[in-house]
Amino acid sequence: MGIFSRLFTVGKAETNAAIDKLEDPIKMTEQGIRDLKKDLDKSLQALAEVKAMAIRSKRQLNESKSSAQTYEQKAMMLLQKAEKGELDANEADRLATEALSRKEDATSDANRAQEEVNRFDNNIAQLDNNVKKLKSTINRYENELKTLKARSRVSSASAKINKQLSGIDSSSTVGMLEKMKEKVDQQEAMAEAYGDIASESRSIDDEIDSVLGEKSVSASSSLEALKEKMKKK
Incomplete structure (x- = not known):
């Protein structure tokens, strides 16, 4: 294998090792949860802003409805004054017409406010649904992360034990x-x-002493035997 081929192989191995480190499932899950929490914060902020606009629209709706009713009552009161002779009929008609025109403007404002309220309510429902889904997803991922960490600790301990056992060469x-x-x-x-x-x-003397010792010949018995031999002479 040429030097460039070897360098390419080493570089490829280092790249794969780096990718393996980047693809740590625990770190990836933790990063995913952090990203989801950021999305949740943004969704909660958007939900709060839409609710605030819905509150203003409902307030505008109520004010416009109240204003329309007020102008209608004023127009009726003007006409009643004309009937009682307290106000010139032409003047009463003119003022009543202006009041009714203001009533129509207020009614138009109320209708627009009602449309905004309906639109905001739909947006709120969608955002609220998204927030619930994000919370549920985050909760599920956090539980899965706990399980993943526990499994990782067990597998790491098992790997160390297996590595130690694999290092023991029974044949050797x-x-x-x-x-x-x-x-x-x-x-x-x-x-x-x-x-x-x-x-x-061993010398011959050692052998004799060994034999005599095994025969248990005592010094006294040897002496008596020697004396008997001397008498016979």
């Missing part, structure tokens, strides 16, 4: 025991050989 261990047994056998044989050599190197 048996070989070492056999060599030790052979060495002990050799040492025992050598001891026995030296014993045999020691026995062969």
